[in-house]
Amino acid sequence: MRRSSKSWRPRRVVASAIGLAVGLSLGVVPAQAVPGVPSAVFDPNSVRAALYRDELSGDFGLWNGPGRLFDRRTEQNLMVVDLDIESNGTVYRVGSVWQENIDGRTWKLERDLDDMAFAAAAASAQAANLRMVDQESYLVGGQRRYAGVWVENREGLNWEARRDMDRPALDAFTAAKRAAHLPIDIDQYMTSAGVRWSAVWVENTENLTWHLEPDMSSADVSARFTEYAAFRMLGLNSTPTATNGQRYAGIWVANRNGRGSYMFRDMTSKRFSETWNRMVDEGFRIVAFDRYETAAGTRYAGVWRQDSARHHWAYRVRLNERIQKELEQVPGVSVAVYENGDARYQRGFGHADIANDVPMDSGHVGDLASTSKAVAGVLTMKMVEAGQVNLSTPTRTYVPTMPGHHTHTIGQLLSNRGCVRNYINDQGETWDDTPYASALDASRMFWNDGLVCTPPTYHYSTHGYTLLGAALEAADPGTENIRQVVLDRLTTPHGLETLRPSDLSRTGVRRMTQYNGDDEVAARDIEDWKTLGGGMESNVVDLARFGDKLVRDQIIRPESQTAMWTRPDNHSSNYAYGWNVDTVNGRLIASKPGRQEPVNSAYLEVHPTQNITIAVLVNTGIEPNRATALGQCIRDIIMSAPTTRVACEPTPTTP
Structure with missing residues (x-):
């Protein structure tokens, strides 16, 4: 499917130019x-x-x-x-x-x-x-x-x-x-x-x-x-x-x-x-x-x-050209690249709102979907540093009302090795339209369901992160719920204003409109039940700043980063504690994609040894994960010489 979505850019001055931009x-x-x-x-x-x-x-x-x-x-x-x-x-x-x-x-x-x-x-x-x-x-x-x-x-x-x-x-x-x-x-x-x-x-x-x-x-x-x-x-x-x-x-x-x-x-x-x-x-x-x-x-x-x-960054033109091609597949994209505390690149392409002809920019807020799990990893390690939780402690130590068959630990939930079930038949839950006062309240909706394997076996689970949220809010009794824990420990102290639990009652937020594969507006879900697993939102700049602050040791200590990006085992998955970890051309790379089909996708990638962060938000979640593919292509471009052409073209959307 090819799209005819318009991209907006400043117009160069010509003698006949009239209207909105003539200089x-x-x-x-x-x-x-x-x-x-x-x-x-x-x-x-x-x-x-x-x-x-x-x-x-x-x-x-x-x-x-x-x-x-x-x-x-x-x-x-x-x-x-x-x-x-x-x-x-x-x-x-x-x-x-x-x-x-x-x-x-x-x-x-x-x-x-x-x-x-x-x-x-x-x-x-x-x-x-x-x-x-x-x-x-x-x-x-x-x-x-x-x-x-x-x-x-x-x-x-x-x-x-x-x-x-x-x-x-x-x-x-x-x-x-x-x-x-x-x-x-x-x-x-x-x-x-x-x-x-x-x-x-x-x-x-x-x-x-x-x-x-x-x-x-x-x-x-x-x-x-x-x-x-x-x-x-x-x-x-x-x-x-x-x-x-x-x-x-x-x-x-x-x-x-x-x-x-x-x-x-x-x-x-x-x-x-x-x-x-x-x-x-x-x-x-x-x-x-x-x-x-x-x-x-x-x-x-x-x-x-x-x-x-930014205007003279060696890779700017090549990123512009590559991201522009993405508009053949999606309504809008926002991208930010940070290096050593500097914004090397930040741009929006296409539309944040098609009907009202609103061009996308880096300030538009989008859902992070499962990229929220990377934020959860950092939050958990921050609370480990504070002595409030321990990765090896059973989850029921913090939430004793949790049914006894939940034998997993905090670390096993965070690393997707707690064997908690995920979505049934890979479909969303009916709870998406229900506000929950806390992660504990949301956990009660499914915690009677049996485990699907024996911990610590790898099994990807957004629901496991809801249980994790219940444990973290219990470990921080000074706060009402996991949403407040995120605000108090990450959003506010680190100046990440838009990186926070999604709250649709905050009407002043410049949110990008979400679309399905036919450019039809898709309703936003209330995601209180899965704050840490898929209920966060951010603009692309704050998402990139989060990664940048992380790799520059401004959020958690280096030893906590090392622990977070170390897999609990060496065979079943490249998933560590909230992040995927890989080695590309000798570089350690930690990343986390997120996609809520069919309405949005997100991607965060950090290069800890080079202090580079790449963040991407796309306002549709059609297959394949557009944000992930684009983010990895951007990585390939900036890991090459400025004059090298990298042929990572957009993958056509599945009809």
């Missing part, structure tokens, strides 16, 4: 961004950044009180580097780009000032050795108001700002500043007297070539991207005009240091969010933002800056 500039980029120089401070290769958009005036102004939004951001050592205020004449919304204040500079933001108050604020800032980096003009209650952002001018740079300029004034000001200054902010807006501009300039100590283009049409913007291919965009502003339609103003500066840049414009709110998620995946941070009205409604633009080495 892309990749190549050599200067270390230069609002607030401009010095580059080492305001545009390092990697820095924390955040965007808050569409905040009402009152929300943005919560300096104190229950929300304390502004204070909380400054407490995180962030500062505003780009401000956008878009008004309908009565109320306005604020967009603000925040960046890490890496050298602790003083800065300030003033808004809702009339002409005289703004002039006074600017003079006061200059007297305090602050230089302006952004200014906004807008209407409140029909009255013209202004806002500005200033930063400490430690370098003593010459700078100048003007506002409410008509076009001749702007052109004259630009000509006067061209020789020694660089534009870092341009704002274009309508007034009763017509279109007006404000601009901020700073001393061009890095001698960067630049272009300032006011009053552009949509076609002009696309044409400028072609013309300025050796430049990158610093900022974009747009406004509707009474006579010339939608107009744009932008700044381009020369590219110098090999860092990439994207600009997208004319996006709906939905498309902006999707673009944001894609940029995060690609390793870009936002540096400029604009919200504006058009004849078609509210639209958004953003400029992004390369913030990581």
Whole structure:
């Protein structure tokens, strides 16, 4: 079965490009961004950044009180580097780009000032050795108001700002500043007297070539991207005009240091969010933002800056090509590869939701199915380290109400050698639609069934992990149930927000839609009864981070890892304690696939000696296990030389 599912990707700029994305500039980029120089401070290769958009005036102004939004951001050592205020004449919304204040500079933001108050604020800032980096003009209650952002001018740079300029004034000001200054902010807006501009300039100590283009049409913007291919965009502003339609103003500066840049414009709110998620995946941070009205409604633009080495990873293109082929078989895929604590690769392909045209990204949460058992292995070893359980202790020591025929130990359950039955006829249980308060309650549904062999004989069993969960929650009396044990011991302390027991009542989760083999939406099950055996969920990034933290000894000790990845016997199975263990090209590899037919599949693989982790989520569980096959193919690619072609093509889906 071949699929026609669409893949979404940023579009390269061409003169005819219109709609959601009409700007892309990749190549050599200067270390230069609002607030401009010095580059080492305001545009390092990697820095924390955040965007808050569409905040009402009152929300943005919560300096104190229950929300304390502004204070909380400054407490995180962030500062505003780009401000956008878009008004309908009565109320306005604020967009603000925040960046890490890496050298602790003083800065300030003033808004809702009339002409005289703004002039006074600017003079006061200059007297305090602050230089302006952004200014906004807008209407409140029909009255013209202004806002500005200033930063400490430690370098003593010459700078100048003007506002409410008509076009001749702007052109004259630009000509006067061209020789020694660089534009870092341009704002274009309508007034009763017509279109007006404000601009901020700073001393061009890095001698960067630049272009300032006011009053552009949509076609002009696309044409400028072609013309300025050796430049990158610093900022974009747009406004509707009474006579010339939608107009744009932008700044381009020369590219110098090999860092990439994207600009997208004319996006709906939905498309902006999707673009944001894609940029995060690609390793870009936002540096400029604009919200504006058009004849078609509210639209958004953003400029992004390369913030990581992911874009230059040697295997990126080959992984893109291989994963793209997977969309012939499945609706959507998300992949993450970590090495020594760094995200080498994270991407979504295809659709997280076909009907609503939502592209998949690495933030979408999916069910882990039996990959949950690997998490259970780590959790159990963590409790062994704490002295709460022992692998060789009989399970009934912790759960004495368990029927006497359960002669298995904790370790035998964890290694699938407890001889507990699995699904009957390989089918799901009717309990999937029933919430259970604890693993103990769920265990009572089947623990009267006899064992299917004599421990320690290998027999794969999700049900055995439910019994394991009952023992672990009994061994940790400070918690209500096994779900709380997972949250308290793994999710929260290790910052793995989405790696947790599945809870469909958490409606704010960005879950991928699950599909059967015909791209029909499949209902999600309540999986309280099998938390450790198949009831966990995560996005692919947290799943990969879990593996990465594990191999870097941040969750359990090395000796616990060795024990977890050592098979209890050497003949019946390669299954150890929650993980499959193999040796590939001399490397120890631990992995765990998961598949819930026909709706989803997952795969986690770690290379302990190389500190490499591969994680894959697929939103269908059709045969064969798509996530496993893809994850192993990715392993083959990254274990080869970057120039070697690895022919691991997708296996056709069984009709």
